Amino acid sequence: MADEVILLDFWASMFGMRVRVALAEKGVHYQYKEQDLWNKSPLLLQMNPIHKKIPVLIHNGKPICESLIIVQYIDEVWHDKAPLLPSDPYQRAQARFWADYVDKKLYDTGRKVWTTKGDEQEAGKKDFIEILKVLERELGDKPYFGGQSFGFVDISLVTFSCWFHAYETFGNLSIKKECPKLMAWVKRCKEKESVSKSLADEKKVLELLHTMRKNLGIE
Amino acid sequence: MEEGVKVVGFWPSPYSQKVIWALKQKGVAYDYIEEDLSNKSQLLMKSNPVYKKIPVLLHGGKPIAESSVILEYIEETWPQNPLLPKEAYERASARFWIQFGAEKGPTFGSLFTSTAGEEQDKAAKDALEVLKILEEQGLGNNKFFGGDSINLVDLALGWLAHWFQCIEELVEIKLIEPTTLPRLHAWVENFNQVPVIHENLPDKKRLLAHMKSIREMSISAK
Numbered sequence: 001m002a003d004e005v006i007l008l009d010f011w012a013s014m015f016g017m018r019v020r021v022a023l024a025e026k027g028v029h030y031q032y033k034e035q036d037l038w039n040k041s042p043l044l045l046q047m048n049p050i051h052k053k054i055p056v057l058i059h060n061g062k063p064i065c066e067s068l069i070i071v072q073y074i075d076e077v078w079h080d081k082a083p084l085l086p087s088d089p090y091q092r093a094q095a096r097f098w099a100d101y102v103d104k105k106l107y108d109t110g111r112k113v114w115t116t117k118g119d120e121q122e123a124g125k126k127d128f129i130e131i132l133k134v135l136e137r138e139l140g141d142k143p144y145f146g147g148q149s150f151g152f153v154d155i156s157l158v159t160f161s162c163w164f165h166a167y168e169t170f171g172n173l174s175i176k177k178e179c180p181k182l183m184a185w186v187k188r189c190k191e192k193e194s195v196s197k198s199l200a201d202e203k204k205v206l207e208l209l210h211t212m213r214k215n216l217g218i219e
Numbered sequence: 220m221e222e223g224v225k226v227v228g229f230w231p232s233p234y235s236q237k238v239i240w241a242l243k244q245k246g247v248a249y250d251y252i253e254e255d256l257s258n259k260s261q262l263l264m265k266s267n268p269v270y271k272k273i274p275v276l277l278h279g280g281k282p283i284a285e286s287s288v289i290l291e292y293i294e295e296t297w298p299q300n301p302l303l304p305k306e307a308y309e310r311a312s313a314r315f316w317i318q319f320g321a322e323k324g325p326t327f328g329s330l331f332t333s334t335a336g337e338e339q340d341k342a343a344k345d346a347l348e349v350l351k352i353l354e355e356q357g358l359g360n361n362k363f364f365g366g367d368s369i370n371l372v373d374l375a376l377g378w379l380a381h382w383f384q385c386i387e388e389l390v391e392i393k394l395i396e397p398t399t400l401p402r403l404h405a406w407v408e409n410f411n412q413v414p415v416i417h418e419n420l421p422d423k424k425r426l427l428a429h430m431k432s433i434r435e436m437s438i439s440a441k
Contacts, residue, residue, distance in 0.1 A: 076307040089295040
């Protein structure tokens with residue numbers, strides 16, 4: 001029986017992109033359904049009634065929500081190719097820890113950079129760069145967070161890279177200057193088709209955030 | 220005999236208690252190290268440099284931090300008495316509820332530090348909404364979140380069966396009642412009767428006193 005795989009997503013979501021990367025790594029064929037987050041579809045509300053958020057993966061009619069949970073699900077179901085998590089339990093724990101760190105810290109702090117001004121923005125910028133530096137230290141001299149192969153932590157973080165241009169523009173900062181090794185890692189990841197084809201265009205992300213800032217009354 | 224397992228914890232913390240419950244449920248021997256959070260040890264700072272928080276599990280000297288990460292590690296390392304379903308979709312569902320519980324922490328935090336009035340009414344309303352979702356969509360008609368027996372979801376939400384009662388007493392609002400949340404109320408009773416849980420709970424009086432002082436500090440700091 002052929003698998004039916006549907007992804008409910010929003011083009012600019014770094015969380016949705018994580019799922020796109022994971023599906024691409026595994027060579028899974030799926031139907032992409034773009035969602036309007038300002039006018040949520042009955043399907044989205046039915047498939048994620050609790051959070052009403054994307055991404056949602058619908059596998060043979062059954063929904064899975066929360067991007068990192070979806071990525072782990074994909075890794076477990078399509079386990080015959082491109083493992084995303086290490087096999088050793090301790091290494092898996094380290095991978096989960098760092099992906100969780102990205103989830104806990106990066107989006108909310110990044111949001112301060114593009115939605116606030118003055119002292120609040122300065123504090124947000126400082127925290128944001130500090131988080132990226134912590135991640136850069138964790139990467140060290142490894143080609144990927146997982147070591148020699150691209151994996152779970154890389155997926156959790158690399159999708160934020162298409163928002164870097166927007167963070168830099170609104171925050172007047174240079175991520176390349178502050179975290180050169182991290183930017184080298186981004187470049188390395190983008191050499192993989194699964195990543196380059198899944199990331200949104202950074203100029204379009206900038207345009208979207210410009211519009212959202214206007215709507216929030218910041219511009 | 221496994222290589223030394225150590226738990227660095229703090230007696231009133233439901234986060235370190237979850238780790239203890241999981242280890243006990245699997246019959247894993249461990250040494251417990253009580254941490255003084257007002258004077259953090261070198262061991263804690265070295266084992267969890269990122270957050271400097273408990274709990275930390277050390278296995279053969281190697282540290283793992285973040286209770287949800289620790290629980291999955293325990294499950295994978297000691298597969299006896301499984302605490303997660305085998306099937307991928309059910310595992311994803313269990314992880315969803317663990318994450319849901321974690322994300323809603325601030326909602327209960329707001330209730331905990333609220334004082335009588337509009338603020339508290341709203342906090343109680345928000346908390347009740349979360350509890351309703353847990354009852355109707357998480358628990359359903361099951362005895363435990365894990366079905367017939369407890370699993371990681373029950374452990375992750377276990378603070379609702381003991382610590383939450385202290386919150387209810389301190390804010391003088393009872394939310395988990397047999398009339399309003401019958402299934403969740405029954406779950407609290409059933410969960411507390413599971414031997415591993417029953418034998419590994421902080422003393423209620425001592426916990427209440429501890430939480431009372433934390434609450435008073437938070438309110439005066441507002």
